[in-house]
Amino acid sequence: MNDVKNISKNINLKAALSVAAGALFGTSVVTALGSQAKEADEWQFESAFLVYSEKDRVSATEAIIAGSKTFDNDEVLNLKLTIDALTGASANGAIVQPLAQTFTRPSGNGQYVTPAGETPLDDTFKDTRVQINGQWTQPLSESITGSVGGHLSKEYDYLSLGVNGNLAYDFNRNNSTISMGLSYFQDTFTPEGGIPKPLSPMLIGDSSSPDWNAEFAKTRISDSEDKSTTDMLVGFTQVINRRMITAFNYSYSMVDGYLTDPFKVVSVLKADGIAQEYIYENRPGSRVKQSAFMQAKYHFDASFLNTVADVSYRYMWDDWAINSHTLDTRFTIPVGATSYIEPHIRYYQQSAADFFQPYVIDKLAHTHFVSADYRIGEMTAVTVGAKYGVLLNDGNELSFRFEYYRQMPTDSGFVDVIGLNSLHLYPVVEAVIAQVSYSF
Amino acid sequence: MKAKLFPLNKLSFKKSLQRFKRLAKLAVLTVALANLSACSSLGVEPWERDLLAKKEMALTASPIDAALDDHIYFSKEASSGGKSFGGGGCGCN
Numbered sequence: 285m286n287d288v289k290n291i292s293k294n295i296n297l298k299a300a301l302s303v304a305a306g307a308l309f310g311t312s313v314v315t316a317l318g319s320q321a322k323e324a325d326e327w328q329f330e331s332a333f334l335v336y337s338e339k340d341r342v343s344a345t346e347a348i349i350a351g352s353k354t355f356d357n358d359e360v361l362n363l364k365l366t367i368d369a370l371t372g373a374s375a376n377g378a379i380v381q382p383l384a385q386t387f388t389r390p391s392g393n394g395q396y397v398t399p400a401g402e403t404p405l406d407d408t409f410k411d412t413r414v415q416i417n418g419q420w421t422q423p424l425s426e427s428i429t430g431s432v433g434g435h436l437s438k439e440y441d442y443l444s445l446g447v448n449g450n451l452a453y454d455f456n457r458n459n460s461t462i463s464m465g466l467s468y469f470q471d472t473f474t475p476e477g478g479i480p481k482p483l484s485p486m487l488i489g490d491s492s493s494p495d496w497n498a499e500f501a502k503t504r505i506s507d508s509e510d511k512s513t514t515d516m517l518v519g520f521t522q523v524i525n526r527r528m529i530t531a532f533n534y535s536y537s538m539v540d541g542y543l544t545d546p547f548k549v550v551s552v553l554k555a556d557g558i559a560q561e562y563i564y565e566n567r568p569g570s571r572v573k574q575s576a577f578m579q580a581k582y583h584f585d586a587s588f589l590n591t592v593a594d595v596s597y598r599y600m601w602d603d604w605a606i607n608s609h610t611l612d613t614r615f616t617i618p619v620g621a622t623s624y625i626e627p628h629i630r631y632y633q634q635s636a637a638d639f640f641q642p643y644v645i646d647k648l649a650h651t652h653f654v655s656a657d658y659r660i661g662e663m664t665a666v667t668v669g670a671k672y673g674v675l676l677n678d679g680n681e682l683s684f685r686f687e688y689y690r691q692m693p694t695d696s697g698f699v700d701v702i703g704l705n706s707l708h709l710y711p712v713v714e715a716v717i718a719q720v721s722y723s724f
Numbered sequence: 725m726k727a728k729l730f731p732l733n734k735l736s737f738k739k740s741l742q743r744f745k746r747l748a749k750l751a752v753l754t755v756a757l758a759n760l761s762a763c764s765s766l767g768v769e770p771w772e773r774d775l776l777a778k779k780e781m782a783l784t785a786s787p788i789d790a791a792l793d794d795h796i797y798f799s800k801e802a803s804s805g806g807k808s809f810g811g812g813g814c815g816c817n
Contacts, residue, residue, distance in 0.1 A: 332788045336796055346795070348788055366791070413814060437814055448809060459767025467809040515809045521783070523767045526775055531783050537810050577806035579783060583775045592780045598806040608803040616780045624780075634802050660802045671789075685789065691800065717796065721788055 327353045332721040339714045342372040342409060359422040362433075366415040373405035377548040377656040378562055379643050380404075380708035385559065388488050390547045391477035392500040395491065403711050406547060413439045427454045435469070444471040446513075459523040469513040475546045478504040482566030483654070486549055503564070509542030527584070533577040543567045550656040551643040557702040559643075565655040567639070568604065575600040592616040606660060608634035623674040628687065630667035636660065636696035642709045645701060658710070662696035665689065669717065678724075685719040784808075 330350045337343040346368035353361050376387060378398075385398045389408050398404040419433035428451060435446035448467035454460070473479070477500075480486075484503045490496065519533040549562040579596035594614040601607040611631045618624050637660040639653035669687025676682060693710035700709065768776070775781060784790050784807070794804065795814070804810035 330788050332792065334792050346792060348791065350788060364791075368795075415814075439814065442814065444814060456767055457769065465809065513810070515805065517805075517809060523776060525766070526768050526772045529776060529781065529783065533806060535805055535810065537805060573803075573805075573810065575803070575806040575810075579807070581781055581783065583778070583781055592778075592785075594785070596807070598803070600803040600806060602802075606802045608801070610803065610806070616785070632797075632801060632803075637802070659800060663801075665801065689796075689800075713800075719789070719792065721786075 327351050328723070330721065330723040332719055334717065334719040336715060336717050338372070340373070341405060341713065341715075342370060342374050344368055344370045357422070359420065362417070362419040362421070364415075364417040366413075366417075366437075368413045368415075370409055370411045370413075372409060373407040374409050374547070375658065375711075376404050376406040377565060378404040378551045378559065379553075379656070379704070380711075381551075381559055383558070386488055387549075387562065388486055388491065388500075389477070390475060390480075392487075392497070393477070393491060395488065403708075411439050411441070413437060413442075424451075427458075428452065429454070441475045442471065442473055444469055446470070448515075450517075461519075461521040463517075463519040463521070465515075465517040465519075467513075467515045467517075469511075469515075471511040471513070471541075472508055473511070473542060473546065474508040479506045479509050479542070479546050480564040481505045482544060483563050485552075486562040486564065509546075511539060511541035511543060513540075514538045528580065528582045530581075531577075531579045533575075535573075535575050535577070537573040537575075539571045539573070541569060543569065543571055545655070545657055548655060548657045550641065550654050553643050553645055553702060555645070555702070557704060563644070563654075565657065566653050567637075567655055568653055571602055571604055573600060573602040590618050604660070605638040606635055608632065623672065626671040626673070628667065628669045628671065630665075632663075632665040632667075634663055636662040640696065640698075642698060642700075643704075658691075658693045658713075661693050661710075663691055663693040665691045667717075673721075680722065680724040683721045685717070685721070687717040689715040689717060691715075 328351065330348075332346075332348045334346045334348075335343070336346070346366065348364065348366045350362065350364040352363075355361070378385065378387070380401060380403055381398075382400055384400050385404055386395050387398070387404060387406070388395050390406070391408070396407060415435070415437040417433065417435050419431060421429060421431040424430045431448075431450040431452075433448045435444070435448075437444040446467060446469035448465060450463060450465035452461050452463040455462075481503050482505075487496075487500050487503050489499075491500075515535060515537045517533060517535040519531060521529065521531045523529050544565055544567040546564070548565045550565055551559045552561045552563055554560050575598055577596065577598045579594070581595075582593045584591045584593065592615070594612075594616070596610075596612045598610040598612075599607070600610070609632070612628075613630070614626055614628045616624050616626045637655065639655060640657075640661045641654055642656050642661070644654060667687055667689045669685060671683055671685040673681055673683035691713040693712070695706060695710060698709075700706075779785060790807070794808075798804040798810070799814065
């Protein structure tokens with residue numbers, strides 16, 4: 285009885301979502317309602333809820349629901365809704381000091397104090413983001429498939445709009461595929477408190493004083509800034525044999541506009557190592573990234589438990605002197621007839637941008653680009669985790685994923701003239717990722 | 725004498741460089757063609773796709789996991805994309 289109830293509840297949920305998706309896409313709701321059961325069979329949904337939590341820092345919760353529907357002539361419509369919420373503290377770029385440090389909030393409204401010996405974290409990070417993606421894929425001829433898509437992401441202080449198009453050509457009895465893709469994003473950043481003037485010192489003082497607003501405004505250049513991203517991707521996929529498939533991609537990405545993080549500062553230290561002020565970071569107005577990606581999947585036989593191995597490697601390089609290596613490995617091991625366990629290991633290593641510095645000594649010597657954001661500094665990061673999935677009686681799949689992520693920033697050869705504790709210059713960041721997924 | 729030799733050497737160097745470039749191009753073309761013809765001998769017949777057709781053998785077996793991971797690493801590291809578009813999309817980086 286319960287099962288019947290569950291199944292009917294399931295169908296109702298699916299039907300409701302199908303109607304919602306139909307309404308969103310503009311297909312007739314009346315038709316959808318009229319043939320609820322049929323419609324419910326055609327839409328496939330995947331949903332997930334994820335928590336990402338850093339020790340003492342940022343926490344994010346993210347929910348995704350994605351639906352796909354295949355039409356009569358093999359056209360596929362994919363729709364995806366993502367909602368995430370971010371809370372907690374994020375490193376502001378300044379370094380640890382033996383004294384308490386006071387910083388002005390990015391909005392200019394009030395200050396926060398970092399105790400002596402602690403990494404300065406800005407605890408004003410709170411944001412909710414809604415993202416909608418749509419993708420339409422269809423065969424254009426016997427061997428060519430085309431796809432177009434759109435993207436919209438909105439946060440309180442950020443708007444991102446994007447479009448993409450792809451073409452894929454299958455040949456060699458569909459064992460080889462060449463694909464080409466283009467995407468374009470236009471982003472607008474409107475942070476509360478405006479965009480800070482690069483390299484200007486952070487104003488610190490009594491934010492309730494009458495001339496505070498006028499003084500704070502002097503450290504701002506505008507209310508909003510834009511950024512555009514153009515990506516090109518060329519891919520080649522090759523089936524090797526009954527058990528193995530490989531993929532190779534090359535991508536070229538141009539980012540232009542405001543690439544600075546308006547919330548990040550750089551400590552300006554006196555010769556004794558004590559911060560005399562904090563200047564807003566400044567990054568170049570363009571970045572060209574390239575990457576080479578390769579992946580192999582192999583289906584082992586029964587002597588290896590029918591495990592599927594997924595190994596990929598990416599080499600990325602850019603004109604900020606950052607290059608990175610990413611090695612990602614997953615093994616999907618069947619457990620019984622209806623479940624599987626999937627261990628995952630990811631190794632990541634990046635070099636620093638040429639303008640990265642944990643701190644500066646003489647502000648005047650740095651009239652150009654500088655950032656102390658550890659995310660563009662040298663680092664190694666490791667992710668280890670596992671996923672457990674189970675196929676339910678009704679054909680739906682439920683899975684759980686748990687991972688540990690550790691970032692270990694390292695010294696890229698920065699000449700630390702003051703001789704600070706390297707643990708203070710390059711603090712480790714630890715996070716856990718927990719996810720529940722359900723596809724129906 | 726020396727002055728005369730130098731431009732000659734320069735010229736022959738240029739020539740050999742051009743020859744080398746031509747050879748390199750030919751080599752690349754040969755390797756590419758060899759690869760393509762090698763590829764045509766790779767692969768399976770339609771009736772041998774039983775394992776490749778399984779969901780876990782798809783290049784992106786779980787698009788949802790991939791999307792979530794991309795978002796995390798995009799906002800925490802200096803690299804993005806490669807497998808698919810790196811893109812913009814959020815104010816997290």
